[in-house]
Amino acid sequence: MTPQRVTLITLGVADLDRAKAFYAALGWQPALSYEGVAFYQMQGAALALFGLTDLAADQGRSAGELGTGAMTLAQNFATEAEVDAAHALALAAGATSVKVPQKAEWGGYSGYYTDPDGHVWEVARNPFWPLAPDGSLSLPKP
Amino acid sequence: MTPQRVTLITLGVADLDRAKAFYAALGWQPALSYEGVAFYQMQGAALALFGLTDLAADQGRSAGELGTGAMTLAQNFATEAEVDAAHALALAAGATSVKVPQKAEWGGYSGYYTDPDGHVWEVARNPFWPLAPDGSLSLPKP
Numbered sequence: 126m127t128p129q130r131v132t133l134i135t136l137g138v139a140d141l142d143r144a145k146a147f148y149a150a151l152g153w154q155p156a157l158s159y160e161g162v163a164f165y166q167m168q169g170a171a172l173a174l175f176g177l178t179d180l181a182a183d184q185g186r187s188a189g190e191l192g193t194g195a196m197t198l199a200q201n202f203a204t205e206a207e208v209d210a211a212h213a214l215a216l217a218a219g220a221t222s223v224k225v226p227q228k229a230e231w232g233g234y235s236g237y238y239t240d241p242d243g244h245v246w247e248v249a250r251n252p253f254w255p256l257a258p259d260g261s262l263s264l265p266k267p
Numbered sequence: 268m269t270p271q272r273v274t275l276i277t278l279g280v281a282d283l284d285r286a287k288a289f290y291a292a293l294g295w296q297p298a299l300s301y302e303g304v305a306f307y308q309m310q311g312a313a314l315a316l317f318g319l320t321d322l323a324a325d326q327g328r329s330a331g332e333l334g335t336g337a338m339t340l341a342q343n344f345a346t347e348a349e350v351d352a353a354h355a356l357a358l359a360a361g362a363t364s365v366k367v368p369q370k371a372e373w374g375g376y377s378g379y380y381t382d383p384d385g386h387v388w389e390v391a392r393n394p395f396w397p398l399a400p401d402g403s404l405s406l407p408k409p
Contacts, residue, residue: 129295129309134273134340138384147383150360153271167271168403169311177384195335196386198276218292241289242280242319244338261310 132262133199133247135173137180137191144174156264169261184237184245185224194223194245197237201262202250205234211248212236220246272402275341275389277315279322279333286316298406311403326379326387327366336365336387339379343404344392347376353390354378362388 138144145155145163155163156171161179165172177195181188184197202208208226215238216222226236226248235249256262280286287297287305297305298313303321307314319337323330326339344350350368357380358364368378368390377391398404 129307129314131276131309131312131314134276136382136384136386137335140383143383147360147362151356165271167273168401170273172271172273193279193335193337195384196338196340198338214293218289220289240278241282241285242278242337244278259310 128200128260130200130260131170131198132201132256132260133171133173135175135180135197135199135247137177137188137195137197138174139177141174141176148174157267164264166264169257169259171262171264183229183235191245192243194239194243197245197247199247199249201254201256202248203256205250208234208236208248208250212238215240215246215248270342270402272342273312273340274343274398274402274404275313275315277317277322277339277341277389279319279330279337279339280316281319283316283318290316299409306406308406311399311401313404313406325371325377333387334385336381336385339387339389341389341391343396343398344390345398347392350376350378350390350392354380357382357388357390 153165156166157164161176163174177188181191212226219241220238223237223239229235233249233251235247237247239245295307298308299306303318305316319330323333354368361383362380365379365381371377375391375393377389379389381387
C-alpha cells in the first residue's frame with residue numbers, strides 16, 4: 126500500500142514570472158527558487174510553480190496532453206524500491222503508466238501514472254529532500 | 268496575505284465507485300464517506316474524491332469548462348471575513364473570480380477563483396472542520 130500522502134503539488138504555469146508575481150501578491154514567499162521552478166513550504170508539504178512545457182516534458186508528454194495533469198500530485202519515498210513498488214501497485218490497481226520510474230535529470234528517481242480519471246501522480250525519491258518520520262516534507266535551506 | 272497552505276485537494280472523478288476502488292487498491296481508506304464524496308486524511312490536510320459534475324456545479328461551471336480545475340486546491344479559514352479577504356486579495360493580485368464567497372449548501376461558506384493559469388483555488392470556512400493552530404486539518408470522526 127502507499128501512504129495517504131501528498132508531498133508536493135505542482136502547478137504547471139505558462140509564464141513563471143507572472144505566476145510568481147501572483148503568488149507573491151498573495152503573500153507567498155518561495156523557500157527555494159531555481160531557474161524555471163519555485164518551491165513554497167506548506168504545512169508538511171510543498172507547492173511548486175513549474176513551466177507547463179517543462180512539466181509536460183518531465184512526463185514525456187506534450188503540453189496539450191496534460192489535461193488535469195497541468196496540476197500534479199507527488200508522493201515522495203525513501204528508496205527507489207519503494208518508488209518502483211508504488212508505481213507497480215498503481216498499475217495493478219488500474220492506473221496507466223505515463224513514465225516508468227527512472228533516474229531523473231535533477232538527481233532523483235521518478236515515475237508518473239494517471240489514475241482512472243487522468244489525474245497525474247508522480248512517485249519519486251528525492252535524495253535532497255528527506256522526509257520526516259511522519260511523512261511530512263520540510264524544504265531544505267537554500 | 269494568505270497562509271501558504273493547502274487544506275484540501277479535490278479530484279473530480281467521472282465514476283466515484285471506480286475512483287474509490289482504485290484508491291482502495293492502493294491501500295487508501297476514507298476517513299469520511301458520504302453520498303457522492305469521500306475524504307481521506309493525509310498529513311495535515313485531506314484529499315477528496317468528488318463527482319466531476321458535482322464539482323463543476325459547485326463552481327457554477329460545466330464539466331467541460333473545468334480544465335485543470337478538475338483538480339482543485341482549497342484553503343480553509345476560521346471566519347467568513349477571512350474567506351472574503353482571501354478572495355478579494357486574489358482578485359487584486361490578478362485572479363479571476365469563479366464564484367464570489369457565499370453560503371454553501373453543505374453548511375459552510377465558500378468561493379472560488381482561478382490563478383493566472385486557470386488553476387482553481389477554493390477559499391472556504393468549514394465550521395465542521397476546525398483547523399489546528401498550525402493550520403493543519405484533521406478530519407473529524409464520522
